[in-house]
Amino acid sequence: EVHLVESGGGLVQPGRSLRLSCEGSGFTFDDFAMHWVRQAPGKGLEWVSGIGWNSINIDYADSVKGRFTTSRDNAKNSLYLQMNSLRPEDTALYYCTKQTLGDEPQGYQGLDVWGQGTTVTVSS
Amino acid sequence: QSVLTQPPSVSGAPGQRVTISCTGSNSNIGEGYDVHWYQQFPGKAPKFLIYGNSNRPSGVPDRFSGSKSGTSASLAITGLQAEDEADYYCQSYDSSLSGVVFGGGTKLTVL
Numbered sequence: 536e537v538h539l540v541e542s543g544g545g546l547v548q549p550g551r552s553l554r555l556s557c558e559g560s561g562f563t564f565d566d567f568a569m570h571w572v573r574q575a576p577g578k579g580l581e582w583v584s585g586i587g588w589n590s591i592n593i594d595y596a597d598s599v600k601g602r603f604t605t606s607r608d609n610a611k612n613s614l615y616l617q618m619n620s621l622r623p624e625d626t627a628l629y630y631c632t633k634q635t636l637g638d639e640p641q642g643y644q645g646l647d648v649w650g651q652g653t654t655v656t657v658s659s
Numbered sequence: 660q661s662v663l664t665q666p667p668s669v670s671g672a673p674g675q676r677v678t679i680s681c682t683g684s685n686s687n688i689g690e691g692y693d694v695h696w697y698q699q700f701p702g703k704a705p706k707f708l709i710y711g712n713s714n715r716p717s718g719v720p721d722r723f724s725g726s727k728s729g730t731s732a733s734l735a736i737t738g739l740q741a742e743d744e745a746d747y748y749c750q751s752y753d754s755s756l757s758g759v760v761f762g763g764g765t766k767l768t769v770l
Contacts, residue, residue, distance in 0.1 A: 554692070570759070571759075572759075579661065579748065579761060579763045579764040580697070580705065580748050580750075580764070581761065582758055582759035582760070582761065585759065594757065594758060595758075596758055597756070597758075600713040630705075631702060635707075635710060640690075641752075642751075642753075642757075642758055642759040642760075643692040643693050643752035644693075644750035645693075645695035645707060645710040645711070645749065645750065646695070646697075646705075646707065647707040647710070647716065647748070648707075649704040649705055649706075649707075650704065651704055652704060
């Protein structure tokens with residue numbers, strides 16, 4: 536069975552950093568692009584970033600560009616999100632997701648597998 | 660303000676048919692990009708419901724169907740059941756933003 540498990544969330548002060556991790560299982564990790572999607576409390580889904588199999592092509596939402604960095608380690612079947620200069624508006628549940636098809640980030644593809652999410656709270 | 664516009668809420672009685680619209684523009688749905696749909700229960704991760712405008716992943720009941728026309732897409736649910744009560748989101752790609760875009764979500768209430 537295909538699984539994604541996120542970790543690394545927590546409470547952090549504004550301006551500080553946090554690194555999220557996501558481990559995949561049940562599929563060939565480097566055959567697929569991976570994405571981060573977040574959901575603020577009581578709000579809708581917001582795409583954050585997508586990364587290709589070899590980490591060459593990486594896309595970011597304007598809201599996080601320059602502050603967040605996405606990376607992956609295919610040997611560990613893992614996806615990461617380094618979040619710097621955190622703001623209160625970054626408070627959300629962060630989901631790791633698998634692109635349905637393709638090993639490069641293609642925003643027109645669907646996201647067929649989702650982790651359970653990890654919560655990030657930015658507050659002083 | 661989401662790039663894709665969905666009604667905040669829809670409702671229907673058991674057994675009825677409901678539709679949820681997803682309205683975009685010429686830089687996303689209207690440019691030909693596929694629309695996908697997700698179902699989310701409270702406290703749970705979204706579930707992949709419809710892909711490529713009208714295709715159902717394995718295990719999704721055929722009561723759920725999707726369509727797309729012009730700059731809009733729709734999710735239809737027939738034979739409404741109490742267990743369908745959830746939030747529904749559409750998703751596509753926007754060439755102006757160069758990124759994935761979601762609708763604001765629609766809360767379905769089964770009366």
